Amino acid sequence: MSLRYVIVGAGGVGGSVAAFLGMAGRDVTLIARGSHLDAMKENGLIFVRDGGEQAIPAVKALSSEEYLTRRETPDVIFLCTKSYSVKEVAPFIRQAAGKSTLVISLLNGIAAAEQIRELLPGVKVADGLIYIFARKDGDGRIYLSGDRMHIYFGTEDPEVSREKLETIQKECTVPGMKATLSEDIQKEVLRKFSLVGSMAVTALVYHCPMGLLMKPGEERDFYREAIGEVVALGEKMGIHYEEDLIERNLTILDRSRPEDTTSLQRDVEAGGPCETDAFILRPIRLGERCGVDMKCWKRAANAHVR
Incomplete structure (x- = not known):
């Protein structure tokens, strides 16, 4: 059975990660809001690539409030917001994360995970990054340019099992997207x-x-x-x-x-x-x-x- 994935940040990065995981049959929820969320609830996430576009109904689009009412505990949270939005989404992550939940930062810049750990003491956080050219292309729509989408992640936290890290790598390596568990993520x-x-x-x-x-x-x-x-x-x-x-x-x-x-x-x-x-x-x-x-x-x- 697939791990439970929650994607926080429904722009080009988060939407693309959610789309590929959804197409591969993973259990994935995309946290969104406003008219962007409304459009995805009505039409599904529309994923646009050079070869055309398709709806990804397997991606569950919810608001943060709706997700918390479900009382589900995700195995993995991919944090895909802009760095200036981390403080805004931190309360949701704090409530959603369980003892074994791993938050993987896909934020821009350097030392991003350090910032997240300061805001979320006690939550397991892994450094990460993504190579991608994508953007939000209107409400409910994500456009991915090119075919280079590669996630790197890693952590030295001894409380995160090697088995879980390898499972994440395996489940996130799907057609169109590659994931690499790095031994030197910095x-x-x-x-x-x-x-x-x-x-x-x-x-x-x-x-x-x-x-x-x-x-x-x-x-x-x-x-x-x-x-x-x-x-x-x-x-x-x-x-x-x-x-x-x-x-x-x-x-x-x-x-x-x-x-x-x-x-x-x-x-x-x-x-x-x-x-x-x-x-x-x-x-x-x-x-x-x-x-x-x-x-x-x-x-x-x-x-x-x-």
């Missing part, structure tokens, strides 16, 4: 941040889409410098990479669509809440703690303040 988190975090600060400083980073110039040089600062931060943290992350990330960047923008950039331009702390301020603080001058991040912070 290394994987920093590897991803060197890619997307560096993209985010570069786009914020230069107010540009990915196209300008894909050709020689000041923007691409800045992106390379930003990656180098993350690598230096990792060295101070005892994290070493055998591969050249600058060349790796440039190769991935060059496969992007020129018109692509980052989520941080879009949020800043929209004038609403944004993940400034996760993408910019937290790396600066960590750099100060480790003795690394995060010059690119400081420049992004100044650009954001202006």
Whole structure:
């Protein structure tokens, strides 16, 4: 029998994870609200990919209040909100989680799970990340771009059994989505941040889409410098990479669509809440703690303040 999965955050990440688990027959509930929830209750979760769209009726869409009235205890909670929403959803997670529930963070930025543990003392929390290009495409609709969707997760908590971790990896590796139980999850988190975090600060400083980073110039040089600062931060943290992350990330960047923008950039331009702390301020603080001058991040912070 499948583990019970609850997905908190019904945007591009959470909706896509829920869709793939639902299509694979897993027991999955997607926590949502407002008109987005109403649309999914009426039509099911509509999952849109380049090959077309389909409804995923196996995904149960509920509000947090509705879920709590069911008095069910999830085995796994995937936290897929924006980092600035964690405080808002923490009370729900605290009430929903049982003694054996594992919360897996798929938040942006670095040290995200550390923030969650501070808000949820006594709840088991695993670090994680996801490689994905997806977005909410209207009420009840999730659009996934491309075919690269990969979850990494891991924890050193001795109270979380190896059997459970391996079961999660097995059940979340389904057609269209891969899950990897990492023996060094901090290394994987920093590897991803060197890619997307560096993209985010570069786009914020230069107010540009990915196209300008894909050709020689000041923007691409800045992106390379930003990656180098993350690598230096990792060295101070005892994290070493055998591969050249600058060349790796440039190769991935060059496969992007020129018109692509980052989520941080879009949020800043929209004038609403944004993940400034996760993408910019937290790396600066960590750099100060480790003795690394995060010059690119400081420049992004100044650009954001202006």
